[in-house]
Amino acid sequence: xxxxxxxxxxxxxxxxxxxxxxxxxxxxxxxxxxxxxxxxxxxxxxxxxxxxxxxxxxxxxxxxxxxxxxxxxxxxxxxxxxxxxxxxxxxxxxxxxxxxxxxxxxxxxxxxxxxxxxxxxxxxxxxxxxxxxxxxxxxxxxxxxxxxxxxxxxxxxxxxxxxxxxxxxxxxxxxxxxxxxxxxxxxxxxxxxxxxx
Amino acid sequence: xxxxxxxxxxxxxxxxxxxxxxxxxxxxxxxxxxxxxxxxxxxxxxxxxxxxxxxxxxxxxxxxxxxxxxxxxxxxxxxxxxxxxxxxxxxxxxxxxxxxxxxxxxxxxxxxxxxxxxxxxxxxxxxxxxxxxxxxxxxxxxxxxxxxxxxxxxxxxxxxxxxxxxxxxxxxxxxxxxxxxxxxxxxxxxxxxxxxxxxxxxxxxxxxxxxxxxxxxxxxxxxxxxxxxxxxxxxxxxxxxxxxxxxxxxxxxxxxxxxxxxxxxxxxxxxxxxxxxxxxxxxxxxxxxxxxxxxxxxxxxxxxxxxxxxxxxxxxxxxxxxxxxxxxxxxxxxxxxxxxxxxxxxxxxxxxxxxxxxxxxxxxxxxxxxxxxxxxxxxxxxxxxxxxxxxxxxxxxxxxxxxxxxxxxxxxxxxxxxxxxxxxxxxxxxxxxxxxxxxxxxxxxxxxxxxxxxxxxxxxxxxxxxxxxxxxxxxxxxxxxxxxxxxxxxxxxxxxxxxxxxxxxxxxxxxxxxxxxxxxxxxxxxxxxxxxxxxxxxxxxxxxxxxxxxxxxxxxxxxxxxxxxxxxxxxxxxxxxxxxxxxxxxxxxxxxxxxxxxxxxxxxxxxxxxx
Numbered sequence: 187x188x189x190x191x192x193x194x195x196x197x198x199x200x201x202x203x204x205x206x207x208x209x210x211x212x213x214x215x216x217x218x219x220x221x222x223x224x225x226x227x228x229x230x231x232x233x234x235x236x237x238x239x240x241x242x243x244x245x246x247x248x249x250x251x252x253x254x255x256x257x258x259x260x261x262x263x264x265x266x267x268x269x270x271x272x273x274x275x276x277x278x279x280x281x282x283x284x285x286x287x288x289x290x291x292x293x294x295x296x297x298x299x300x301x302x303x304x305x306x307x308x309x310x311x312x313x314x315x316x317x318x319x320x321x322x323x324x325x326x327x328x329x330x331x332x333x334x335x336x337x338x339x340x341x342x343x344x345x346x347x348x349x350x351x352x353x354x355x356x357x358x359x360x361x362x363x364x365x366x367x368x369x370x371x372x373x374x375x376x377x378x379x380x381x382x383x
Numbered sequence: 384x385x386x387x388x389x390x391x392x393x394x395x396x397x398x399x400x401x402x403x404x405x406x407x408x409x410x411x412x413x414x415x416x417x418x419x420x421x422x423x424x425x426x427x428x429x430x431x432x433x434x435x436x437x438x439x440x441x442x443x444x445x446x447x448x449x450x451x452x453x454x455x456x457x458x459x460x461x462x463x464x465x466x467x468x469x470x471x472x473x474x475x476x477x478x479x480x481x482x483x484x485x486x487x488x489x490x491x492x493x494x495x496x497x498x499x500x501x502x503x504x505x506x507x508x509x510x511x512x513x514x515x516x517x518x519x520x521x522x523x524x525x526x527x528x529x530x531x532x533x534x535x536x537x538x539x540x541x542x543x544x545x546x547x548x549x550x551x552x553x554x555x556x557x558x559x560x561x562x563x564x565x566x567x568x569x570x571x572x573x574x575x576x577x578x579x580x581x582x583x584x585x586x587x588x589x590x591x592x593x594x595x596x597x598x599x600x601x602x603x604x605x606x607x608x609x610x611x612x613x614x615x616x617x618x619x620x621x622x623x624x625x626x627x628x629x630x631x632x633x634x635x636x637x638x639x640x641x642x643x644x645x646x647x648x649x650x651x652x653x654x655x656x657x658x659x660x661x662x663x664x665x666x667x668x669x670x671x672x673x674x675x676x677x678x679x680x681x682x683x684x685x686x687x688x689x690x691x692x693x694x695x696x697x698x699x700x701x702x703x704x705x706x707x708x709x710x711x712x713x714x715x716x717x718x719x720x721x722x723x724x725x726x727x728x729x730x731x732x733x734x735x736x737x738x739x740x741x742x743x744x745x746x747x748x749x750x751x752x753x754x755x756x757x758x759x760x761x762x763x764x765x766x767x768x769x770x771x772x773x774x775x776x777x778x779x780x781x782x783x784x785x786x787x788x789x790x791x792x793x794x795x796x797x798x799x800x801x802x803x804x805x806x807x808x809x810x811x812x813x814x815x816x817x818x819x820x821x822x823x824x825x826x827x828x829x830x831x832x833x834x835x836x837x838x839x840x841x842x843x844x845x846x847x848x849x850x851x852x853x854x855x856x857x858x859x860x861x862x863x864x865x866x867x868x869x870x871x872x873x874x875x876x877x878x879x880x881x882x883x884x885x886x887x888x889x890x891x892x893x894x895x896x897x898x899x900x901x902x903x904x905x906x907x908x909x910x911x912x913x914x915x916x917x918x919x920x921x922x923x924x925x926x927x928x929x930x931x932x933x934x935x936x937x938x939x940x941x942x943x944x945x946x947x948x949x950x951x952x953x954x955x956x957x958x959x960x961x962x963x964x965x966x967x968x969x970x971x972x973x974x975x976x977x978x979x980x981x982x983x984x985x986x987x988x989x990x991x992x993x994x
Contacts, residue, residue, distance in 0.1 A: 197748065206389075213389045213554060221552035223391075224493070225414060225858075231960055232748035247639040248551035251715040253734035268743050271736050286977065288746045292963040293788050293954050296744045307741035321976060330976065 187217060189347060190250045191238040194269045195261030196286050197224075197231050200334030204259065205236035207338055207356045211348060212240040214356075222248035233265055257345060258312075259337060261320075262286050263304045275312050280341055282320040282333060316344055318379045324372060332372035335361075339376025350377065386557045392519035392548045395555045396485060397422035399526035400455050403481070404561045405429060407447035409440035410457030411828065412857035414494035415549035416487035419457045421860075424870060428564055433860050433869045436798070436828040437462030438469055441484070445473055448482040449576065450567035453530050457485040460501045461797060465829075467504060470539075472578045474509040475595035477537040477602075481530035484511075484541045487549050490678040491712030494546070496778065496797065498710070500680040505541045506656045507682070510599055512606050513541045513656040514615065515631035515677075519553045521654065525615065536605055545632050545678050547712075607657050615654030616662050621647040624671040625726045628653060628702075630683050633676030633713060640718045645730040648722070658686055660694075667691075667698045674725045675702035676718055681709065701725060749783045751925050752961050753979040755895040755934065756849055759919040760784040761987055762901030763818065763847065764791050764956045770909050772816040775805035777830065779822030780856050781849050788955045791820075798825050802833030806842040816909045818845045824854035824862040827877065837914040838886035845908040846916045848879060849895075851923040859926045883916045890916040896935055898986045924981070937980030944970050946992035957987045 191208055193201045202223055212219045218241050224234040237250045250272050258273040260266020260281040273279060283301070290296035299307075308315055318340050324332035335357055342348040354373055361369040390398075397419050400408065408431045410420040423431045430447075434440035437458040444454035458466070463486040486505060492498040505511050514529055516522035522544050529540035574583075578595070582588045610616070626649040629637040634652045641647060651666040651673075653659075667673060675684045684702035691698060703709050707721045719731050750756050760781065767774060776785050776792025777800065785792035794804055805819035821830045826848055837844050854860040861867045866876030883890035889911060891904040901919065908915040927934045942962075949969035953962050961977035962984060964970075973984070973993070985993045 196746070198751070209389055209552060213387075219389060219552070219554060222547060223550050223552070225550050231746075231751065233746045246635050247715065248547060248553070249714070251639070251733075253736040264743055265746070267739065267741055270739055273736075274734065275737060284976070286960070287963050287974075288744045289749055289787060289958060289960065290747075291744055292958075292960065293951070294964040294966050295787075297742060298744055299741050303741055307739050311737050311739055325976065 187240070187242045189240040189257070190255045191240070191257045191259065192250055192255045192269055192272050193236040193238070193259040193261070194265040195234055196265060197234050199234075199261040200331060201234050201236045201261065203360060204334040204338055205238055207353065207360055208238050210356050210360070211353055212238075214352070217242060218245050220245045220248045233268060235269055259341065261333060261337065263301065264298065267304060267307060270308065270311055273312055277312060277314070278344060279308060279312055279315040280337065280344060281308065281315065281317045282337060283317055284321040284333070316340065316380060318376075320376060320379070323375055323379065327372055327375060328368060332369060335369045335372040336376035336379070339373040339378075340380050343377050343380040384559060387554050388557055389552060390519075390555050391418060392522055392544060392551050392553070393418035394422045395519040395523040395553070396526050396542065396544065396549075398555065398557055399523035400483065400530070401426055401429065401560055402558050403527045403530040404453050404564050405455050405530070406452040406564055407444055407454040408432075408457065409434045409443050410485075411435070411437045411440055411462055412824075412854050412860040413459030413462055413487070414857055415489060415546040416457050416459045416485060417857045417860065418549070419485055420869070426560065431869055433862065435863050437465045441466045441469055444482060445469070445478065447567070448478040448480040450569045451480045451565060452567050453481040455483050455485060459487045459489060459495065460499050461495065461497070462486070463501045463504060465798070470505070470509050473539055474511055474599055475592065476575050476578060477598070478533065478539055479537070481533040482539045483526055483529045483533055484539055485526070486541055486543050488543060488545045488678060490545055493712070496795065498679055500678070500682055501541075501543055502656060502682050503680060505543070510603065511539050511541055512536070512610070513543050515543050515654050515656070516548050517629070517631050517634040517652070517654060519548055519551050519555060521615065522548050523555060525654070532609060536602060536609070538602060538606075543631070547632050603657065607660070610655040610657050611659045611661050613655045613659065616659045617652050618662060618666050619647075619650040619652065621649040623648055623726060624669070626651060626666060626670045626673045627722065628673050628675040628683070628687075630654070630675065630677035632678055636713055636715060636718045637676055639715050640722060643719060643731050643733050644722065645732070648726065653683065658683065658690065660690060663687070663690065664694065664696065667696060670698055672699035672701060672725065674706065674721055675700065676707065676713060676721070677703060678713060679703070679710070747783075747786050749786070749958060749960060750780055752959060752977055753924040753928075753935075753981045754780065755851065755919070755921040755924060756781045756784070757957060757959060758895035758898050758983050759847065759849060759893070759901050760789060760791060761957050761983070762898045762905055763820070764789055765902060766905040766909065767791065767818065770816045772818055772909070773808060773813065774818045774820055775801045775808065777801035777819070777821040777825050779825050779849070781820060781822055784820070788958045798828045799830035799833060802830055802837055802844065802846055805844045805846075806833065806837045806840075809842050809844050816845060817843075818847060820847045820849065822849045823851065823864045824860075827863040834914070834916070835886060838888045841913055843912055844914055845905070846914065848916060848918045850879065850918050850920040853923050853926055855923045855926065859923065879916075879918050888914045888916055890918060892918045892920055895919045895921050896981065896983060898983065935981050938982050939975075940973055940978060940980060940982050940985060940993060942970070942972050943992050943994065944968070946990050947971055948990060950990070952989055953984050953987050953993065957984060959984060
């Protein structure tokens with residue numbers, strides 16, 4: 187058993203929570219886990235990426251290198267593309283259909299690619315991908331900060347490695363008291379977002 | 384009883400120190416070291432604090448050490464620079480209770496103003512020993528052992544983890560914490576702890592600094608013996624005449640690279656300074672060249688060359704003086720390419736991936752949506768434009784005001800340099816108003832000294848203190864203006880206005896969510912002679928929100944496309960990520976998915992198009 191997961195997004199989207207849930211799940215399965223995070227200055231609206239390496243054997247570097255990720259989770263369009271070269275083209279990606287323009291995009295000095303261009307590029311790179319409206323659903327459920335748990339719900343549906351009930355209880359355990367109920371709800375709704383597995 | 388937990392390298396380091404019986408932990412927040420201090424909180428008998436700067440933290444820990452208590456000052460590389468003066472004294476005096484300095488380096492400057500290698504300052508300059516961990520697990524073992532060795536050698540030991548150790552996560556074994564830590568006691572020893580140019584009769588009147596220098600030099604023999612025996616250095620056999628040397632995280636990357644190589648090359652794993660000479664000699668027997676992978680300077684490479692010259696070893700030494708890139712963070716790609724270059728016959732197989740023909744915009748960080756800094760920065764931008772002012776900047780969340788689109792601060796160097804640099808511009812005779820923008824944590828770090836200097840020398844600099852009552856950038860650590868200790872106890876908060884009064888300078892307190900009020904205060908400051916202080920005071924939005932407190936009443940904000948003429952003021956002078964410009968229509972719009980309703984932009988728009 188070997189699985190490399192990359193989570194990409196913009197600072198504040200909740201990468202680290204998702205990464206902790208996945209890592210703890212693997213640890214509970216008695217597997218080795220190594221991870222790496224972007225923390226600090228890059229947090230403030232910058233580009234963030236988490237690496238999670240899961241294996242039965244020894245893992246050396248916490249960083250996943252080119253073409254080695256089995257799963258790429260994109261919390262935002264261009265942030266997924268920025269790291270797509272880490273993904274094995276035979277792997278899987280899960281993308282949140284969310285567009286967060288950059289400062290230069292806002293100024294009209296740089297182009298943010300169209301959703302069509304992005305999806306085409308991603309499909310061409312890797313045929314197995316899922317694109318979901320996780321942020322829109324999270325906002326509908328009351329808090330856009332729940333995007334990460336919606337994504338985790340969808341992830342469980344597309345990756346047989348993950349067990350629904352076990353991940354759900356990890357989501358619950360890792361959530362602060364006042365968000366427990368809402369996060370579990372977000373997770374359940376995220377699971378339903380994917381029509382087939 | 385041991386327990387396995389999945390934790391960050393920083394947590395592993397903290398745990399190692401606690402298991403070693405550390406009693407005093409002090410630091411100043413700095414990525415990637417911050418969490419080490421935080422993870423030490425909550426253990427009985429352990430004093431943990433955020434000091435207002437690294438020098439204070441180090442000096443406090445040394446005081447504890449002289450009372451035979453184990454202590455750990457924690458900082459990032461910039462902090463260690465700040466400690467240099469003290470470091471160049473404590474190396475001569477030595478210590479009593481184990482004292483382990485954590486100096487975290489940030490290769491590539493992932494979250495720093497610079498990239499540098501603290502091994503040079505601590506080892507080359509101060510002649511102190513260093514452990515350079517290759518993983519979180521090793522970092523934990525090293526910090527534990529460093530406390531024992533520090534007491535054995537009577538010297539400060541340094542652990543130098545890099546970002547990929549601090550912020551890596553792994554499965555770490557937690558062992559029991561010691562009970563019954565020894566009590567503190569102090570015996571004067573003025574021969575050691577009075578660092579002064581005094582004549583020593585025993586040494587024929589030589590001055591104490593020279594004698595203490597001699598003491599430190601003599602300690603190197605013991606350190607050499609310790610490192611020769613160290614379990615953090617080892618040799619792995621391989622084929623061929625080219626050997627690889629992996630120092631700290633460099634070793635980890637070489638091991639990763641091995642998975643892509645068609646043969647195993649001889650490998651020397653290094654984790655200590657001083658270097659183990661015997662092991663080095665044994666390793667290079669039969670080799671023609673060695674390639675050294677280390678973060679970040681060619682430091683071990685230089686030591687290899689020196690040692691090989693002394694011992695007349697004819698082996699070519701390659702590394703980060705150019706053979707391996709001399710700047711930036713090491714990664715698998717760099718390591719593989721360097722190995723390929725050194726051993727042309729080797730076959731390296733790495734998966735090819737398709738190219739992607741989509742333009743990917745660069746994303747620079749900015750203030751959070753809803754951050755109060757955006758209000759004061761907008762007011763300052765307008766004032767600077769009107770009076771042709773110059774802004775000297777500092778470290779903190781507000782530094783993003785220097786990036787596009789605001790491009791406001793003209794200088795940013797290190798902690799606290801804004802006010803002195805701004806003062807320098809004034810005394811140079813520049814005929815423009817000069818502003819210095821500094822956050823409150825940076826102000827208490829040492830920025831306050833610049834203000835005292837400006838006040839006592841009557842320098843006409845306009846200081847803006849962004850008082851968000853927390854060290855926000857590194858994750859909301861309290862500082863002397865917060866009124867809470869790291870342990871969560873209430874304490875006195877520095878009263879800045881009383882400070883200004885005692886300095887005899889004018890001051891104005893403004894609400895950064897009121898741009899008009901900010902502008903009026905800034906203009907008044909420009910018009911008056913002498914130093915002035917503007918305190919832009921409002922708690923950090925992000926932290927307040929997380930705690931369920933409101934710093935403004937959120938409201939829905941929209942752009943009226945009829946009124947918007949595409950002037951771009953709300954973008955170029957304000958830079959909120961929620962507002963974007965649409966070229967075809969020449970209008971802006973606000974993304975409701977991103978907007979948090981602070982409504983500052985309503986005031987920014989000159990045409991009343993945002994409401």
